[in-house]
Amino acid sequence: METAQLISEIKRKKSFLCVGLDTDMDKIPAHLLKEEDPIFEFNKAIIDATQAHCVAYKPNIAFYEAYGIPGWKSLQRTMDYLNTNYPEQFTIADAKRGDIGNTSTRYAKAFFETLHFDSITIAPYMGRDSVEPFLAFEDKHTILLALTSNPGAFDLQTKSVGNSQLYKEVLKVSTNYKNAERLMYVVGATKAEYLAEIRTIVPNSFLLVPGIGAQGGSLEEVCRFGMTKDVGLLVNSSRGILYASNERDFASVAKQKAIELQLQMKEQMEKL
Amino acid sequence: METAQLISEIKRKKSFLCVGLDTDMDKIPAHLLKEEDPIFEFNKAIIDATQAHCVAYKPNIAFYEAYGIPGWKSLQRTMDYLNTNYPEQFTIADAKRGDIGNTSTRYAKAFFETLHFDSITIAPYMGRDSVEPFLAFEDKHTILLALTSNPGAFDLQTKSVGNSQLYKEVLKVSTNYKNAERLMYVVGATKAEYLAEIRTIVPNSFLLVPGIGAQGGSLEEVCRFGMTKDVGLLVNSSRGILYASNERDFASVAKQKAIELQLQMKEQMEKL
Incomplete structure (x- = not known):
């Protein structure tokens, strides 16, 4: 998907909500467990219920990989369902x-070609030749970890590097990568106070912001410091939507939670 | 596998060779392509031919993931074959x-429990709570990226951090992680000159060393600076062994290449 199409969807729906599909057999409603593919059935119901209110879906690949081959089948079916029924949705493989080089190309093929994702999250530690193979794919996007939402983010990411800090160095060096216009960045909502500085380095890039809700970040703060004229944000919610109910009404409760977030996003967009 | 068992295998075989299973359909002998599972048949032949001369196998997960579900099946069959027939081999999921936290636990389950690997390679950028979930598994090992063998390693890994450099900071902070005794580290053979300094920070830890041969690193230098009294090294070769021939004799040529490396390793071990 081209960035322009993503922006146009955001403006049309007045939403920059990304629904994280961290689908966990231990948390989904019990009645689904007798289905042949409970993970897919859960995802399908969540997608149908929330798609009018969000612009992106982000399967967390670990949750599928943990189940081995059946997990990969559920992921493939989820992606086929999304791409067939809701091709306007931006899809993110949260794979890190x-x-x-030649190995990154393999990962890129796995997610961009075999599974048909629009984008993938990537760890920056190995540098340019580990990232550029992903950037080589046209109309695909590479979402580089900059400043993550977890406590361990302070272990290395905020360490001083010269006059700068590691996460800023990641942002800076990446802007020189070939096809850097296909880059987006992960910035945790729990680190909203860093967004103003991040915007001085990457003023227009899309930021994928996890950590709203369950992890404690504030949407209002994220928007105040991170929003661009084209919004430039995808704010993710996973558990807060998926597991708002674990009864038979889970999809309609998920829809309500998605609407709540979408209305808050609309309010923020109206300030633009 | 316990570290003591790995050390005992290294001493018994006079080898610290790890064979990298970067199995590529475009490079394996043409006659295998008519098999039902060419990747597994290739791996099986390579394993049978080389197992007497190496102590570890390292499937590069990207090469399997790129083929989608059939690729994961080949990986599962390869791991079942290894664990059934050669349980004394140390297995490494090169997965990075x-x-x-809760997502890392899922990845740990995928590789340690579903696929029964002994160890996995891990990127350090997200810090403590991204690594400790892997370290929580008993008799399993977490191989943290420190200084990689690719050119992009200089993008971030060697950046000055205070009086130190990022890769040294990674080593230092990791030694305080819970269950740090289960840590090993990736240090590229192309960076052998850094090994003396690395050994001041992690004097006894096992180092997984890729980049011998195809990537240009020297075994002799790696051993001079990196070897401990218990060897403390696993040196990987992938392409140099796997694709030494792409004819019907590929397995016996691979065996010869493995023996060549093993004899060089024996010579280095005799200096201990």
Whole structure:
């Protein structure tokens, strides 16, 4: 998907909500467990219920990989369902991959070609030749970890590097990568106070912001410091939507939660 | 596998060779392509031919993931074959995963429990709570990226951090992680000159060293600076062994290449 199409969807729906599909067999409603593919059935119901209110879906790949081959089948079916029924949705493989050149190309093929994702999250530690193989794919997007939402983010990401800090160095060096216009960045909502500085380095790039809700970040703060004229944000919610109910009404409760967030987003967009 | 068992295998075989299973359909002998599962048949032949001369196998997960579900099936069959027939081999999932806590636990389950690997490579960027979920598994090992063998390693890993450099900071902070005794580290053979300094920070830890041969690193230098009294090294070769021939004799040529490396390793071990 081209960035222009993503922006146009955001403006049309007045939403920059990304629904994280962290689908966990231990948390989904019990009645689904007798289905042949409970993970897919859960995802399908969540997608049908929330798609009018969000612009992106982000399967967390670990949750599928943990179940082995059946998990990969559920992921493939989820992606086929999304791409067939809601091709206007931006899809994110939250995979945090990254390796030397020829290996990164393999990961890129896995997610962009085999599974038909629009984008993938990538760890920056191995540098340019670990990221550029992903950037080589046209109309695909590479979402580089900059400042993550977890406590361990302070272990390395905020360490001083010269006059700067590691996460800023990641942002800076990445802007020189080939096809850097296909980059987006992960910035945790719990680090909203850093967004103003981040915007001085990457003023227009899309930021994928996890950590609203369950992890404690504030939407209002994220928007105040991070929003651009084209919004430039995808704010993710996973558990707060998926597991708002674990009864038979889970999809309609998820829809209500998505609407609540979408209305808050609309309010923020009206300030633009 | 316990570290003591790995050390005992290294001493018994006079080898610290790890064979990287970067199995690529475009490079394997043409006659295998008519098999039902060419990747598994290739791996099986390579394993049978080389197992007497190496102590570890390292499937590069991207190469399997790129083929989608059939690729994961080949990986599962390869791991079942290894664990059934050669349980004394140390197995490494070269996966370079890492995410926030509950997600890292999922990746750990995928590789340690579903696929029964002994160890996994992990990217350090997200810090403590992204690594410790892997370290929580008993008799399993977490191999943290420190200094990789690719050119992009200089983008971030060697950046000055205070009086130190990022890769040293990674080593230092990781030694305080819970269950740090289960840590090993990736140090590229192309960076052998850094090994003396690395050994001042992690004097006894096992180092997984890729980049011998195809990527240009020297075994002799790696051993001079990196070897401990218990060897403390796993040196990987992938392409140099796997694709030494792409004819019907590929397995016996691979065996010869493995023996060549093993004899060089024996010579280095005799200096201990």
